Amino acid sequence: xxxxxxxxxxxxxxxxxxxxxxxxxxxxxxxxxxxxxxxxxxxxxxxxxxxxxxxxxxxxxxxxxxxxxxxxxxxxxxxxxxxxxxxxxxxxxxxxxxxxxxxxxxxxxxxxxxxxxxxxxxxxxxxxxxxxxx
Amino acid sequence: xxxxxxxxxxxxxxxxxxxxxxxxxxxxxxxxxxxxxxxxxxxxxxxxxxxxxxxxxxxxxxxxxxxxxxxxxxxxxxxxxxxxxxxxxxxxxxxxxxxxxxxxxxxxxxxxxxxxxxxxxxxxxxxxxxxxxxxxxxxxxxxxxxxxxxxxxxxxxxxxxxxxxxxxxxxxxxxxxxxxxxxxxxxxxxxxxxxxxxxxxxxxxxxxxxxxxxxxxxxxxxxxxxxxxxxxxxxxxxxxxxxxxxxxxxxxxxxxxxxxxxxxxxxxxxxxxxxxxxxxxxxxxxxxxxxxxxxxxxxxxxxxxxxxxxxxxxxxxxxxxxxxxxxxxxxxxxxxxxxxxxxxxxxxxxxxxxxxxxxxxxxxxxxxxxxxxxxxxxxxxxxxxxxxxxxxxxxxxxxxxxxxxxxxxxxxxxxxxxxxxxxxxxxxxxxxxxxxxxxxxxxxxxxxxxxxxxxxxxxxxxxxxxxxxxxxxxxxxxxxxxxxxx
Numbered sequence: 001x002x003x004x005x006x007x008x009x010x011x012x013x014x015x016x017x018x019x020x021x022x023x024x025x026x027x028x029x030x031x032x033x034x035x036x037x038x039x040x041x042x043x044x045x046x047x048x049x050x051x052x053x054x055x056x057x058x059x060x061x062x063x064x065x066x067x068x069x070x071x072x073x074x075x076x077x078x079x080x081x082x083x084x085x086x087x088x089x090x091x092x093x094x095x096x097x098x099x100x101x102x103x104x105x106x107x108x109x110x111x112x113x114x115x116x117x118x119x120x121x122x123x124x125x126x127x128x129x130x131x132x133x134x
Numbered sequence: 135x136x137x138x139x140x141x142x143x144x145x146x147x148x149x150x151x152x153x154x155x156x157x158x159x160x161x162x163x164x165x166x167x168x169x170x171x172x173x174x175x176x177x178x179x180x181x182x183x184x185x186x187x188x189x190x191x192x193x194x195x196x197x198x199x200x201x202x203x204x205x206x207x208x209x210x211x212x213x214x215x216x217x218x219x220x221x222x223x224x225x226x227x228x229x230x231x232x233x234x235x236x237x238x239x240x241x242x243x244x245x246x247x248x249x250x251x252x253x254x255x256x257x258x259x260x261x262x263x264x265x266x267x268x269x270x271x272x273x274x275x276x277x278x279x280x281x282x283x284x285x286x287x288x289x290x291x292x293x294x295x296x297x298x299x300x301x302x303x304x305x306x307x308x309x310x311x312x313x314x315x316x317x318x319x320x321x322x323x324x325x326x327x328x329x330x331x332x333x334x335x336x337x338x339x340x341x342x343x344x345x346x347x348x349x350x351x352x353x354x355x356x357x358x359x360x361x362x363x364x365x366x367x368x369x370x371x372x373x374x375x376x377x378x379x380x381x382x383x384x385x386x387x388x389x390x391x392x393x394x395x396x397x398x399x400x401x402x403x404x405x406x407x408x409x410x411x412x413x414x415x416x417x418x419x420x421x422x423x424x425x426x427x428x429x430x431x432x433x434x435x436x437x438x439x440x441x442x443x444x445x446x447x448x449x450x451x452x453x454x455x456x457x458x459x460x461x462x463x464x465x466x467x468x469x470x471x472x473x474x475x476x477x478x479x480x481x482x483x484x485x486x487x488x489x490x491x492x493x494x495x496x497x498x499x500x501x502x503x504x505x506x507x508x509x510x511x512x513x514x515x516x517x518x519x520x521x522x523x524x525x526x527x528x529x530x531x532x533x534x535x536x537x538x539x540x541x542x543x544x545x546x547x548x549x550x551x552x553x554x555x556x557x558x559x560x561x562x563x564x565x566x567x568x569x570x571x572x573x574x575x576x577x578x579x580x581x582x583x584x585x586x587x588x589x590x591x592x593x594x595x596x597x598x599x600x601x602x603x604x605x606x607x608x609x610x611x612x613x614x615x616x617x618x619x620x
Contacts, residue, residue, distance in 0.1 A: 070221075070234070071221075071234060071237075073241075074242060074244075074245055077238075078245065098231075099227045099228050099230070099231035100234055103231040103234050103235045103238075104234060107235065107238045107239075107242075111238070111242050112242075
């Protein structure tokens with residue numbers, strides 16, 4: 001079961017890939033689906049843009065809990081790493097805890113090279129701390 | 135008996151062990167009939183076989199999975215990017231991670247390959263662009279030898295690519311237009327580019343195609359000349375349209391001139407009538423007083439001389455009208471003429487009207503004016519239209535005056551044509567050069583005069599402006615650039 005933040009979750013919204021909400025000034029994206037495709041990625045960005053982004057003051061931080069993910073399609077990786085619509089986010093932490101999600105995350109960061117600042121973590125608190133670093 | 139039974143069981147154990155050594159783990163030792171010791175040994179061996187069997191199955195399963203990965207990689211290496219490793223949910227996370235990594239790598243390679251195929255890096259893509267161009271594209275090496283030619287060029291010129299590749303580009307130029315040969319090539323290498331040269335291409339069938347030709351020098355990464363990129367546009371249709379437009383313009387000019395002639399016909403009749411009257415008077419007087427004058431040879435000579443002069447005058451007017459009225463198709467814009475003599479020719483057919491209307495005509499022309507290059511006939515049309523308009527504007531005006539000044543000013547020839555007539559309203563000033571704009575009564579003016587004047591002055595590369603105040607008159611100023619004449 002993906003780990004959730006300890007504080008109060010605000011603006012929790014279901015989307016095709018799972019759930020998005022704001023906690024502790026960070027946008028959380030809990031990926032509940034094991035297969036993430038292009039449609040889900042586009043839907044997530046749209047949901048965050050429409051419901052959450054303007055609720056955040058200052059830097060737009062995103063924590064993606066992808067520990068449940070077993071596969072992410074190439075189109076989805078390309079979209080998330082290159083599409084201008086993803087530029088609404090300033091900093092992204094990827095939360096992984098198994099060889100599969102780590103491989104996907106590593107691949108995404110190394111091969112697709114997203115333009116946004118991005119880092120992989122296996123510990124939630126470390127991810128939150130890094131996101132909040134100035 | 136017991137020994138014999140034990141031997142049989144030992145043989146069975148040995149057989150099972152041998153099967154195991156041959157990777158056959160299906161047989162187990164039957165231990166129910168055995169002694170306690172043998173039963174324990176058999177049970178132990180069976181457990182051992184079961185464990186080895188599981189390990190063996192696991193090893194086989196891993197080998198099969200690695201084989202799957204290898205097959206996928208080999209297919210991808212051979213260019214088949216549809217290959218992927220099948221991932222079973224029951225597999226270990228490490229295997230899933232490994233298989234996912236391989237699958238993602240293959241997908242990425244496929245996507246990158248697609249990107250390459252669809253970017254300018256791809257030769258196929260470049261060829262698609264080149265052959266989709268409407269314009270003609272010919273690329274030569276630094277000495278003008280054709281290395282690339284696009285479909286538009288081949289279609290226009292009627293050649294196959296192999297007819298032109300490795301041939302000199304001058305093959306497609308008309309002889310008089312040889313460009314990338316000798317001096318032309320050196321000039322291009324020096325200037326680095328030329329644009330919109332009007333040239334003629336020759337098709338395989340010998341047809342002449344007018345083109346607008348541009349070329350630029352191509353440099354390699356070491357900044358050395360690696361070739362010449364030539365672009366050309368087919369101007370056949372455009373030139374045909376321009377010729378038709380020119381013909382229409384000439385027809386319009388011609389009809390305007392005829393209209394003007396119609397309007398000045400009364401004046402022309404007077405011009406001719408006056409010398410005719412003189413001749414007629416002489417003949418009548420001579421006939422009536424024949425006896426009186428027959429012996430006065432000096433009088434007769436004098437009158438004949440004067441009559442002949444009048445005949446010459448009529449002849450001159452008629453000749454001039456015929457020249458003026460003709461179509462200007464052959465009237466090239468490269469003639470050199472003197473503005474004052476054109477003005478004098480105009481006066482031949484308009485002076486009588488000016489006199490009849492009691493208009494004071496003032497001519498102020500600077501000495502030693504440079505000649506003008508263009509069509510004198512068209513310039514006369516300009517003067518005639520000005521006179522025509524001024525005469526109409528001066529109707530019922532006392533102290534009517536038409537003034538023309540011609541002088542040089544800062545590289546321009548200035549023609550100022552003014553009158554003190556009724557003038558033009560401010561609103562109408564913006565419209566006077568529009569075709570068919572007229573303030574004259576219906577049937578009196580075509581509304582084409584000043585628009586024709588405007589067009590003619592454009593052809594002389596000049597400009598025309600008008601200043602006017604109502605009831606104070608109008609003044610037209612023409613500026614013609616002074617051209618060097620050889």
